[in-house]
Amino acid sequence: MKKINKIFRKKTKRIYIRKVPIGNNAVISVQSMTTTKTTEIKKTVKQIMSLKNAGADIVRISVPDKKSAEAFKIIRNKTNIPLVADIHFDYRIAIESIKNGADCIRINPSNIGSIKRIQSILEYAKDYNVPIRIGINSGSIEKKIIKKYKYPNAKAMLESAMNCINIFEKMNFQNFKLSVKSSNVLDTIQCYKLLSCHTDHPMHLGITESGNLQNGTIKSSIGIGSLLLQGIGDTIRVSLSENPIEEVKVGLKILNALEIRKYGVNIISCPTCARKEFDVIKIANSLEKKLSNISEPIDVAIMGCSVNGPGESKISQVGVSGLKNKSALYINGIRKKKIKNSLILKELKKNIQKIIEIKNKYRKKNEK
Numbered sequence: 001m002k003k004i005n006k007i008f009r010k011k012t013k014r015i016y017i018r019k020v021p022i023g024n025n026a027v028i029s030v031q032s033m034t035t036t037k038t039t040e041i042k043k044t045v046k047q048i049m050s051l052k053n054a055g056a057d058i059v060r061i062s063v064p065d066k067k068s069a070e071a072f073k074i075i076r077n078k079t080n081i082p083l084v085a086d087i088h089f090d091y092r093i094a095i096e097s098i099k100n101g102a103d104c105i106r107i108n109p110s111n112i113g114s115i116k117r118i119q120s121i122l123e124y125a126k127d128y129n130v131p132i133r134i135g136i137n138s139g140s141i142e143k144k145i146i147k148k149y150k151y152p153n154a155k156a157m158l159e160s161a162m163n164c165i166n167i168f169e170k171m172n173f174q175n176f177k178l179s180v181k182s183s184n185v186l187d188t189i190q191c192y193k194l195l196s197c198h199t200d201h202p203m204h205l206g207i208t209e210s211g212n213l214q215n216g217t218i219k220s221s222i223g224i225g226s227l228l229l230q231g232i233g234d235t236i237r238v239s240l241s242e243n244p245i246e247e248v249k250v251g252l253k254i255l256n257a258l259e260i261r262k263y264g265v266n267i268i269s270c271p272t273c274a275r276k277e278f279d280v281i282k283i284a285n286s287l288e289k290k291l292s293n294i295s296e297p298i299d300v301a302i303m304g305c306s307v308n309g310p311g312e313s314k315i316s317q318v319g320v321s322g323l324k325n326k327s328a329l330y331i332n333g334i335r336k337k338k339i340k341n342s343l344i345l346k347e348l349k350k351n352i353q354k355i356i357e358i359k360n361k362y363r364k365k366n367e368k
């Protein structure tokens with residue numbers, strides 16, 4: 001997990017979800033959420049492990065009832081990745097989840113009920129040293145606030161969040177982070193910006209209910225990306241109507257694109273045109289699929305011809321620039337040899353693996 005951190009980031013307070021630091025310039029973590037029934041323990045653990053293998057740092061699990069809270073306890077003992085219990089409506093389930101080993105709980109105080117109930121949760125969270133995410137969502141803002149603003153807009157979400165912060169701070173509870181998510185990208189951006197002026201608690205970024213893979217990726221990239229560019233945000237979750245593994249992949253790609261954090265194979269490939277000398281699209285797709293389990297950061301250029309091919313290949317660790325029948329292979333910016341166009345995929349894979357092996361060897365040597 002290489003931290004590059006070229007973008008200025010607002011200094012926030014630090015909290016820990018298990019051992020993962022959030023805030024105060026910590027590496028921006030990527031979160032996702034299980035989609036299985038929590039009571040189906042085997043399936044849930046399997047999905048958590050897949051999310052972890054895809055690069056998730058933190059996984060959230062819905063805990064809608066007592067049985068799920070009991071299942072949470074068993075699940076907690078089967079993995080060491082930080083687990084967040086997602087609670088709505090019932091403060092007793094929140095308390096039960098804290099007792100059952102949650103590393104963090106997410107509540108939307110607006111739907112927990114009375115302040116007394118929120119305070120009970122905070123007392124347990126204090127005793128067990130469990131952080132809380134105040135998760136404000138445009139779909140469930142307090143009725144009186146909606147009445148005031150007519151719509152669940154940025155100002156309404158901000159007021160809801162500020163009310164919660166006041167309750168938490170009055171109780172002398174500082175171990176929390178905040179999210180103010182809307183399915184509207186502009187409202188979300190505006191609300192996080194306003195909130196960031198009012199508080200230095202860490203921020204969990206996301207666009208809620210952002211849709212399927214394509215829509216959700218676009219909305220999340222704009223929403224999360226533009227906030228990160230303004231220095232706002234300490235942890236992210238991309239929310240998609242898809243297999244949650246895609247959420248992790250998109251989240252990591254957003255951080256990769258902003259060079260906040262480098263993770264896995266970063267493919268630089270051209271859109272192709274009549275000049276292309278080999279099937280760039282097929283090779284780029286195939287390579288991305290085959291190397292999706294690699295966490296080591298590596299830039300790979302796959303370029304159809306010599307117009308932009310040499311330039312991109314020279315700034316990548318592995319690159320190929322299309323030429324007639326045989327193309328030019330670059331390793332660490334240096335043109336090494338010509339390879340048959342029919343062997344490009346095989347050669348790229350071989351050389352990527354080789355570089356990763358060398359990096360791993362070097363890292364292990366340094367760790368000794």
Ligand code: SF4
Nearest residue numbers: 270272273276304305
């Ligand atoms: Fe076309 Fe060559 Fe540019 Fe690719 S690199 S889009 S093949 S001109």
